[in-house]
Amino acid sequence: MASYYKYPIIRLKEAYIPTSKSYTFISGDSINRECIKALKETLGQKEQAIVFLPTRGNFKYLYCPSCGETHKCPFCSVGMALHRNHRHLRCHYCGYTEPIAQSCSQCGYAPLSSERIGTKEAIELINEEFPDARTAQFDKDSITTPKKLDTALSQLANKEIDILVGTQMLSKGHDYPDITLSIIMGLDYMLGLADYRAKERAISLLFQIAGRCGRTKDAMVYIQSSHNHFFEPFLGDYELFLKDELEFRRIAVYPPFVSMARVVIAHAKPDTAERQLKDTLERLKRYNDIEIIGEGKAPIEKIANRYRYHILLRSKSKKALLGALHSIAKRGIEIDMDPVDFS
Numbered sequence: 001m002a003s004y005y006k007y008p009i010i011r012l013k014e015a016y017i018p019t020s021k022s023y024t025f026i027s028g029d030s031i032n033r034e035c036i037k038a039l040k041e042t043l044g045q046k047e048q049a050i051v052f053l054p055t056r057g058n059f060k061y062l063y064c065p066s067c068g069e070t071h072k073c074p075f076c077s078v079g080m081a082l083h084r085n086h087r088h089l090r091c092h093y094c095g096y097t098e099p100i101a102q103s104c105s106q107c108g109y110a111p112l113s114s115e116r117i118g119t120k121e122a123i124e125l126i127n128e129e130f131p132d133a134r135t136a137q138f139d140k141d142s143i144t145t146p147k148k149l150d151t152a153l154s155q156l157a158n159k160e161i162d163i164l165v166g167t168q169m170l171s172k173g174h175d176y177p178d179i180t181l182s183i184i185m186g187l188d189y190m191l192g193l194a195d196y197r198a199k200e201r202a203i204s205l206l207f208q209i210a211g212r213c214g215r216t217k218d219a220m221v222y223i224q225s226s227h228n229h230f231f232e233p234f235l236g237d238y239e240l241f242l243k244d245e246l247e248f249r250r251i252a253v254y255p256p257f258v259s260m261a262r263v264v265i266a267h268a269k270p271d272t273a274e275r276q277l278k279d280t281l282e283r284l285k286r287y288n289d290i291e292i293i294g295e296g297k298a299p300i301e302k303i304a305n306r307y308r309y310h311i312l313l314r315s316k317s318k319k320a321l322l323g324a325l326h327s328i329a330k331r332g333i334e335i336d337m338d339p340v341d342f343s
Ligand SMILES: [Zn+2]
Pocket: 064, 065, 066, 067, 068, 069, 104, 105, 106, 107, 108, 109
């Protein structure tokens, strides 16, 4: 998104090998009957499939198993994370909290869920259906060395693997001719993450995973999501998404229209940490051209016995932001420009 905003764009006119892809939206959040049917068809033709599941982050999100909606902060348009111990939902941007909802605010469905399956469970479910199929796990838990990566990729190339189940690692530009099915799970989870880039991340993953199949033959892409109305218009045209999303960022005042920074204050004594937070806020308030979006306890309140607080800032002027940050820099204060991680 940032590059699209900053740089000129040149598009290739066509693919090197023109193939067509069919997109099918399916419901649910597990390996269900529709996935099994698609896998069966692919295996029957002696072709290969990949199954994608997103890596689960530090936080749980409450989502609706019926419509796929994640509860969003009314002020920041990002997903609110579940803090089970404190029995509330919290926005990691502005600190806004809400009691845990019992039913979906969009469709009324109850109960809401926070559990989702991982690569291991997905493989187990596939193996139960297809005991003869050769499956492999492709994620950070199983691919721990460059050698293991090489082995897995050469097995895939030699067609010693029928179904590869993995996480974000699958999205990299691997090019194998016989993959004719991509099943993409968990996009609704990606859309609900506490990150203003959630839509960008979900849709770029969709394009990347879909791009792993149909390199030389026509292929099928199964997308497990209840947000088909969001994805469908962009399937053939990601530039349309970029234009649309740029408008959202402009209105919601997110990068690339502003610069953001996160300040993390950590101290072994909770009182000291809290006092440092107050001092830092006082200093920052002297600057007119920066805005304090949120402040308070960090989502992970304690790491290595140090109590953590954070402040989220934004400004139309990167220079002004850097100036203000410079004035608060000292030991025990961590500054993160254009933060990606809000934990
Ligand atoms: Zn719902």
